[in-house]
Amino acid sequence: xxxxxxxxxxxxxxxxxxxxxxxxxxxxxxxxxxxxxxxxxxxxxxxxxxxxxxxxxxxxxxxxxxxxxxxxxxxxxxxxxxxxxxxxxxxxxxxxxxxxxxxxxxxxxxxxxxxxxxxxxxxxxxxxxxxxxxxxxxxxxxx
Numbered sequence: 804x805x806x807x808x809x810x811x812x813x814x815x816x817x818x819x820x821x822x823x824x825x826x827x828x829x830x831x832x833x834x835x836x837x838x839x840x841x842x843x844x845x846x847x848x849x850x851x852x853x854x855x856x857x858x859x860x861x862x863x864x865x866x867x868x869x870x871x872x873x874x875x876x877x878x879x880x881x882x883x884x885x886x887x888x889x890x891x892x893x894x895x896x897x898x899x900x901x902x903x904x905x906x907x908x909x910x911x912x913x914x915x916x917x918x919x920x921x922x923x924x925x926x927x928x929x930x931x932x933x934x935x936x937x938x939x940x941x942x943x944x945x946x
Contacts, residue, residue: 811834843875844867
């Protein structure tokens, strides 16, 4: 692959970051990665530093860095804090949301506890009916 000069991977539904190993294809003079689902920073090493046309990365909304106008440090660095404070800030400031959230958590825990207890009782009855040694002989086919 070291002699590869043109690579068109457009419209292939590729996702994730651009593999760093693509930077090792130093003979690459034409590249098209447009219309995929790529994300993360565009490599800056070797041949990637010469690909200045943003259209080769078109419609990869998750990509950032040169030559695109999307700055990686802003888009990736602020994502978590903004999302965190959007949720936690609303819970801290909005009393009705906070009560609804904790009511939901309490009800979910109650349902989970009930489900576990019912299944424990059913399992205990099966073991008492067959006996522990019979349970081993019959395996999990008891109903």
